[in-house]
Amino acid sequence: MIFFTRQLQDGVQDDSGWTRRAGREWKRRAEVYRRYVAAIAPMVPQAVLRLCRETLHDAVVESVEQTSGTLILVMDVRGALGGFRGQRVRLQFTGVRGKINTRGLVGRWWLYQEPHLCSRARFSLHVLFDRGEIEIEADNLSIRRLNYGP
Numbered sequence: 001m002i003f004f005t006r007q008l009q010d011g012v013q014d015d016s017g018w019t020r021r022a023g024r025e026w027k028r029r030a031e032v033y034r035r036y037v038a039a040i041a042p043m044v045p046q047a048v049l050r051l052c053r054e055t056l057h058d059a060v061v062e063s064v065e066q067t068s069g070t071l072i073l074v075m076d077v078r079g080a081l082g083g084f085r086g087q088r089v090r091l092q093f094t095g096v097r098g099k100i101n102t103r104g105l106v107g108r109w110w111l112y113q114e115p116h117l118c119s120r121a122r123f124s125l126h127v128l129f130d131r132g133e134i135e136i137e138a139d140n141l142s143i144r145r146l147n148y149g150p
Contacts, residue, residue, distance in 0.1 A: 002114060051141065058109055058111070061105050063106060094140045109129060122139040
């Protein structure tokens, strides 16, 4: 993460000891981030921009599947904030470069994401979880809403 780092996320928590200062820094970075995303938007797939706009904040990773060139995350979004709230969402990244360390990802809470340009793929998506973070370098993303139930 470049804009919304773990340190800053920890800083905006009430017990951090620097909540106000971190809050001001968060607002400053949020404005820079907004301008940054607007600048790179023509070069990033629309699904990535949609994911960043609608967000999965507080969604929980339900399952992970990784094969050569593909990463699939199924997210429980019932208690999440943002445009996907109340649903299950399947994120399928294709043209994935390298192997993403997904060990221990199931059960983690998705906090923030940042899209970036990447020299090895069409985009790089940085994701900050409640514990840890990942960077996904890929060519495409598809988002599909799923039903709950058996």
